[in-house]
Amino acid sequence: MSRVILGIESSCDETGVGLVRLHDDGAVELLADEVASSVEQHARFGGVVPEVASRAHLEAMRPTAERAFATAGLALSDVDAIAVTAGPGLAGALLVGVSAAKAYAAALDVPLYGVNHLAGHIAVDTLQHGPLPKPCLAMLVSGGHTQLLRVDDIAGEITEIGSTVDDAAGEAYDKVARVLGLPYPGGPPIDKAAREGNPTAIDFPRGMTGPRDAKFDFSFSGLKTAVARWVETAERRGEEIPVNDVAASFQEAVADVLTAKAVRAAKEMGIGTLVISGGVAANSRLSCLARERCEAAGIELRVPRPRLCTDNGAMIAALGAHVVAAEKKPSALDLSANPALPV
Numbered sequence: 178m179s180r181v182i183l184g185i186e187s188s189c190d191e192t193g194v195g196l197v198r199l200h201d202d203g204a205v206e207l208l209a210d211e212v213a214s215s216v217e218q219h220a221r222f223g224g225v226v227p228e229v230a231s232r233a234h235l236e237a238m239r240p241t242a243e244r245a246f247a248t249a250g251l252a253l254s255d256v257d258a259i260a261v262t263a264g265p266g267l268a269g270a271l272l273v274g275v276s277a278a279k280a281y282a283a284a285l286d287v288p289l290y291g292v293n294h295l296a297g298h299i300a301v302d303t304l305q306h307g308p309l310p311k312p313c314l315a316m317l318v319s320g321g322h323t324q325l326l327r328v329d330d331i332a333g334e335i336t337e338i339g340s341t342v343d344d345a346a347g348e349a350y351d352k353v354a355r356v357l358g359l360p361y362p363g364g365p366p367i368d369k370a371a372r373e374g375n376p377t378a379i380d381f382p383r384g385m386t387g388p389r390d391a392k393f394d395f396s397f398s399g400l401k402t403a404v405a406r407w408v409e410t411a412e413r414r415g416e417e418i419p420v421n422d423v424a425a426s427f428q429e430a431v432a433d434v435l436t437a438k439a440v441r442a443a444k445e446m447g448i449g450t451l452v453i454s455g456g457v458a459a460n461s462r463l464s465c466l467a468r469e470r471c472e473a474a475g476i477e478l479r480v481p482r483p484r485l486c487t488d489n490g491a492m493i494a495a496l497g498a499h500v501v502a503a504e505k506k507p508s509a510l511d512l513s514a515n516p517a518l519p520v
C-alpha cells in the first residue's frame with residue numbers, strides 16, 4: 178500500500194508545497210512541486226527582508242497548496258503523512274509553514290514530521306536519481322549555507338564535516354553582483370556574464386586553501402572584498418570595468434575552491450558519491466568543473482536539476498517519505514520552529 182506525503186517549506190523566501198508517493202519498495206515518486214517566490218519583493222533591498230517574507234508566506238501558502246493538489250489530482254483526504262521544514266531558517270517565515278502543517282495534520286488526523294531543511298536539499302536528489310548510496314557526501318551551496326555533509330542515512334544520520342566560516346557561496350554571488358551593478362539574486366546574471374569573460378583574467382584569492390586552514394571549511398568574504406577592491410581601484414583610475422572578466426574570474430575562484438574541497442573530502446573519507454545541491458548548484462561552471470574533477474577521481478557526481486536545487490516543497494516531502502519509510506517517531510502537535518536547527 179503506497180503512501181502520499183505532503184511537504185511544506187517556508188524557511189526563506191520560497192513558499193513550497195510538494196506531494197510525493199512513497200511506494201512499498203521504498204521508491205519515492207514526485208507528484209507535485211508548487212513554489213511561490215517573494216524574491217522580487219526583496220530585490221530592491223538586495224537581500225531577503227524577514228518581515229516581507231513572512232507576510233508573503235501567509236498569503237501564498239493556501240493557493241500554493243491548492244495548486245499542488247490540483248496538479249497531482251489528489252484531495253486533502255489522500256494524504257497519509259505531513260512533513261514540514263522546522264529549521265534552519267528565518268523564525269517568522271518558518272512559523273508560517275509549521276502552523277499550516279500542524280493545522281493540516283490535526284484536521285486530517287495524520288502524523289506530522291518536523292524535518293531539517295538542509296537534509297531536504299540532499300533528499301530531493303532521490304526524486305531524480307533514486308536511492309542514495311550509504312554513505313555519500315553532500316555539498317550544500319545556497320544563499321544561506323555552504324556545507325560539506327557526510328550522509329550515512331538521509332533519515333537521520335548526517336554529520337557536518339565542513340562549512341563556511343563567513344559568507345555562504347550564494348551570498349558572495351549576491352554581493353559581487355551588487356558591486357558589478359548586476360541585479361539580485363546575483364547568481365544567474367554572474368553566471369551569464371561569465372560565459373562571455375575570461376576566467377583567468379584576474380587571479381582572485383582562493384580562501385581557506387592554505388596548509389594551516391581547516392581542511393573542509395570555506396571562506397568567501399576575502400574573495401568578495403578582493404573583487405570589491407579590484408573594481409574600486411579600476412574605477413579610481415577611470416578605467417572601464419570589464420564586467421564579464423571580473424564575473425568569470427570570481428566564478429572560477431568559487432568553483433575551484435568548492436570542487437577541490439569536496440573531491441578531497443570524498444577521497445580522504447573513501448566515499449564514492451558526491452551530491453551537490455542548493456541554489457548555487459545551478460551554476461554552470463561549478464557543475465562543469467565538478468564533473469571534470471569527479472571523473473578524474475572516480476567519484477560518481479549527482480546534481481539534481483536546477484528546479485529541485487532551489488528551495489521547494491518537494492524536497493521536504495521527499496525527506497518526509499524517507500523518514501516515514503524509516504519508521505521514525507512523528508513530532509508532537511506542539512512542534513515549534515527552530516531557526517538554528519543543526520543537521
Ligand code: KG4
Pocket residue numbers: 189318319320321322346347348350351362363364365368455456457458459460461486487488
Ligand atoms: O537554495 P536557494 O534557492 O535559497 C537559499 O539560499 O536557501 O539559493 C539561492 C542562492 C542565491 O544566492 C543565488 O544567487 C544563488 O543561489 N544562485 C546561483 C545561481 N542560481 C542561483 N549562484 C550561482 N550560479 C547560479 N546559476
Ligand code: ZN
Pocket residue numbers: 294298319455487488
Ligand atoms: Zn535552501
